[in-house]
Amino acid sequence: MAGNIEETLAALRHQIDSIDNEILDLLNRRAQVVIRVGAAKSGQGSDFYVPSREKAIYQRLTAANPGPFPNEGVRRVFREVISACLSLEQPMKVAFLGPPATFTHVAAMQQFGMSAHLVPQKSITAVFDEVIRGRAPYGVVPVENSNEGIVSHTLDMFMESDLQIIAEILLEVSHDLLSRSGRIEDVRKVVSHPQAIAQCRHWLEDNLPDVALVDVASTALAAQMVAEDESAAAIASEMAASLYDLRVVKQKIADNPNNFTRFLVIGKASPPRSGRDKTSVMFSVKDEPGILYRMLEPFSKRRINLSKIESRPLKKKAWEYIFFLDIEGHIAEDHVREAVEELRGYCQFLKVLGSYPSAR
Structure with missing residues (x-):
């Protein structure tokens, strides 16, 4: 009986080895195609990192997955496959709020994978500065926590910077x-x-x-x-x-088990539409009766959902505020663009911070 079991296990392990060899061969074939894609992008000056393309890959694969391999496993495996392949196109350098092992570091790894070159920075300001100066094409910063609220320093930096939001990351925080x-x-x-x-x-x-x-x-x-x-x-x-x-x-000693932090990936240009996007804008309005109602009306009459409204005091003027809106949809969509342009008419200034794929 023991001999039969050993023979069965040996045969099954041989099958696994054969399958692993097939996977390895397919990974290398994928890598060869990615290298050709990188060469084509270099000739056109296209972005190497396209969050909407990655999101489409995850959605397609999880939708086609018959099991029993779990969908979350599919996503994690292909996160690392994509990360390794991107490193063949161009080394992916990403600045993040450090030091290593912070939750921002975990979020950056979740978004960019183990093959990215993740560089810790001492402050949110330093992350923005790395990207502004071109020393890193992307940065990762926290923007809000489901329990503790907004990270005000991140919002303040957008007042001083022309960087765009190119992706968001939702991370379950386990203390x-x-x-x-x-x-x-x-x-x-x-x-x-x-x-x-x-x-x-x-x-x-x-x-x-x-x-x-x-x-x-x-x-x-x-x-x-x-x-x-x-x-x-x-x-x-x-x-x-x-x-x-x-x-x-x-493990897991937080008082509220539903504890999530939202992070933003910042860069110099927003990605194209993914099909399920979010647009962030910042603006200040003229102080007059009914202005708060009128600033929301362009979105209400077009049935556009606002997933977040946040205000911050202007540092240069007492009792004047700057507002941040998260809008469902991409600025390239007509109804979103028209609503933002109508809002602009009520504003002293308005800046689109980016359109990007919504996190899961």
């Missing part, structure tokens, strides 16, 4: 408690970014009520500090545990 020993009884202080500590406040009060809470600049820096301090624990990502050789004390 883990990490330490060198992995034992909760060894923890004498908890270190993390103040936003992460705030999102885990109830768990900390229930489980570590007498432990000191220490604010630092990022969750990744907290993990780096804890790697050198046996009495401390960090609230950070699973990636941080791997990078800094830490053990998990407790």
